[in-house]
Amino acid sequence: MKVVRFRTLLSVLLITLLGCFTGLSAEAPSGEFSLIIDLKPEVFAPGQVVVVTVTGEQRIEKVSGRFQGRDVFFQRSGNANEYQALLGIGLFTKPGEYRLEIKTDFHDVPTRRMYRSISVTDKVFALQRLTLPPELVTLSEKDLLRVGREKVRLDKIWRKETPERLWKGGFIKPVEGEWGSEFGLRRIINDEPRSPHTGVDITAPEGSPIRATNSGRVVLTDDLFFSGNSLVIDHGQGLYTMYFHLSKFIAKEGQKVKKGEIIGLVGSTGRASGPHLHWGVRLQETRVDPVSLISLSLR
Numbered sequence: 042m043k044v045v046r047f048r049t050l051l052s053v054l055l056i057t058l059l060g061c062f063t064g065l066s067a068e069a070p071s072g073e074f075s076l077i078i079d080l081k082p083e084v085f086a087p088g089q090v091v092v093v094t095v096t097g098e099q100r101i102e103k104v105s106g107r108f109q110g111r112d113v114f115f116q117r118s119g120n121a122n123e124y125q126a127l128l129g130i131g132l133f134t135k136p137g138e139y140r141l142e143i144k145t146d147f148h149d150v151p152t153r154r155m156y157r158s159i160s161v162t163d164k165v166f167a168l169q170r171l172t173l174p175p176e177l178v179t180l181s182e183k184d185l186l187r188v189g190r191e192k193v194r195l196d197k198i199w200r201k202e203t204p205e206r207l208w209k210g211g212f213i214k215p216v217e218g219e220w221g222s223e224f225g226l227r228r229i230i231n232d233e234p235r236s237p238h239t240g241v242d243i244t245a246p247e248g249s250p251i252r253a254t255n256s257g258r259v260v261l262t263d264d265l266f267f268s269g270n271s272l273v274i275d276h277g278q279g280l281y282t283m284y285f286h287l288s289k290f291i292a293k294e295g296q297k298v299k300k301g302e303i304i305g306l307v308g309s310t311g312r313a314s315g316p317h318l319h320w321g322v323r324l325q326e327t328r329v330d331p332v333s334l335i336s337l338s339l340r
Contacts, residue, residue, distance in 0.1 A: 078143060078157055081337065086164040088224055088330035089130045090322070092337050095143060096123045103146040108159075109139060111325040114278035116206045118340040125340060127280065129324030132225055132239060136163040166225035166237065177312075178230055184266060191265050198260055198273060199281065199326045207277035208255035212335045213300065215254050215284060216307060216318050218245030224330040239328040240283065240321030247288060247316040249307040253298040254282050254320075254335070262294045268319065269311025272304055279326070285319035286310050 079094040095104050095115065104124040106113030109131075115124040128141070141157040180188065221242030228235045253274060260281075261273035268285035272292065275281055288308025292298050309316045322331045 076145065076153070076155070078155065080157070080159070085130055085159055085161050087130055087134045087161065088132045088164070088328070088333065090324060090329050090333045090337060091128050091130065091159075092339060093126045093128060093141070093143075094118070094123065095125075095145065096120075097145070097147070098122065100148060101145055102148055105144050107142045109134075109327075111327075112202070112279075113141070113143075113325075114202075114204075114206065116278075127278075127324060127337075127339075129327040129329040130159075130161055131327035131329065132237065133328075134161055136161050164225070166227050167223060168227045168229070169222075171228065171230045173230055175231070188266050195261075195273075198275075199323050201275075202279040202325070203258075203275055203277045205277050207257045207275070207297075208280065208300070210255070210300070211337065211339045212254045212282075213252065214243070214335060215282075215320055216243050216245050216249055216251045218243040218249065218307075218318070220244075220332075221317055224332065240285075240319050241331050243318045243320060245307045245316065245318060247307060247309070249316075250303045251284055251287065251305045251307060251318055253292075253300055253302050253304050254331075255300045257282075257298060259292045259294050259296045259298060259304070262290045262292070265311065267312045269313060270305070270308060271311075274298065274304070279324060281323040282331070283319075283321035283323070285321070286313045286317060288316075 075098050077096045081092050085091060100121045101124060104115035106115060106126060108128045113126045113128050115126040118125045139159045139161060141159055143155050145153045221244045222238050224238060224241050226238035255276055257274040257276035259272060260275045261271060263271060265271045270287035270290060272284045272287060272290060273281055284305060286308055287305040289306040292304040298304055307316050307318050320331050322329050322334055
């Protein structure tokens with residue numbers, strides 16, 4: 042937790058120096074107020090979703106931010122003095138120090154710009170070795186073209202950031218079942234490294250109901266090569282959840298859904314060895330761990 046205080050008794054020289062280091066105005070506001078920046082959890086690793094809470098002693102008109110070259114979207118959490126945002130530390134983020142920039146606007150106070158250092162630790166993900174028939178690993182030219190087209194289509198979705206936040210409160214597990222392959226699992230197939238697992242698997246019987254993990258708008262329902270019947274929900278502000286290998290769609294593309302609403306049924310379509318749900322999350326185009334999302338306390 043970091044507290045930044047501004048006092049009218051500060052000398053002009055000290056205020057000027059603060060302005061040089063934090064981007065603050067050389068003019069101190071009237072009176073005294075505190076600004077608290079709180080990040081949860083306190084340990085940051087690749088794949089982690091982080092909730093940033095900014096709280097002031099007086100009404101905050103607007104909060105905005107930047108992290109790793111991407112916008113961080115803040116929303117008033119119901120309290121006129123408090124804003125919350127989610128930021129994602131992508132799966133492929135290397136250990137090191139990264140800067141979070143936060144700008145705040147008050148009613149009669151110049152914009153304040155502050156920086157918070159986020160120290161990303163190293164994380165070792167599990168390793169899985171598989172031996173499969175070559176025909177299940179090597180794709181034909183036709184299949185490669187199809188996979189390429191589908192990737193372009195999905196990338197267009199991830200790049201679109203709906204300005205409004207459509208979700209509210211905490212996220213929920215989408216289906217009852219046992220956790221299977223975990224996020225970040227590294228795979229070596231026939232002695233060749235493959236892309237890591239960018240979601241989590243939940244094993245459940247064929248036809249089990251899948252629920253929207255939070256409110257949003259369905260932006261994709263289609264049969265894709267690898268993921269079979271695939272459904273994507275836009276929760277606003279660059280946050281998307283993905284539901285793969287469905288046996289049946291319940292929600293339709295373009296439909297608004299509420300948290301807990303049934304959107305489809307568990308299946309084994311696409312490249313799946315048995316009935317299960319592959320659940321993924323994208324946050325500002327970064328791949329993050331869905332389990333870290335549902336573990337956060339959100340307002």
